[in-house]
Amino acid sequence: MSQEERKRDTRRKILAGAVALAHAAHDPAFAAALRAALDAALSKDADRDLFQDWLTVAKESHAENQPPPASASFIPAPPTEINNTNES
Numbered sequence: 001m002s003q004e005e006r007k008r009d010t011r012r013k014i015l016a017g018a019v020a021l022a023h024a025a026h027d028p029a030f031a032a033a034l035r036a037a038l039d040a041a042l043s044k045d046a047d048r049d050l051f052q053d054w055l056t057v058a059k060e061s062h063a064e065n066q067p068p069p070a071s072a073s074f075i076p077a078p079p080t081e082i083n084n085t086n087e088s
Contacts, residue, residue: 038055
């Protein structure tokens with residue numbers, strides 16, 4: 001995979017993650033599914049640490065179908081506000 005292909009792949013993953021997190025902030029069922037998928041898929045401590053606040057909020061609230069609070073710092077802007085400029 002060329003350097004340009006890796007850049008495009010990384011950018012796709014970042015944007016897909018941003019859209020998923022923004023959608024989870026507005027759709028409790030999707031948030032629960034995303035939370036369960038992350039909880040099952042993240043095995044490295046460093047990776048789990050990136051989402052620890054989100055996973056902890058869900059467990060503490062006992063609201064499995066509720067998204068984390070919108071005040072959580074990792075929740076991106078809604079998809080309509082994501083900057084889609086072509087940056088190199």
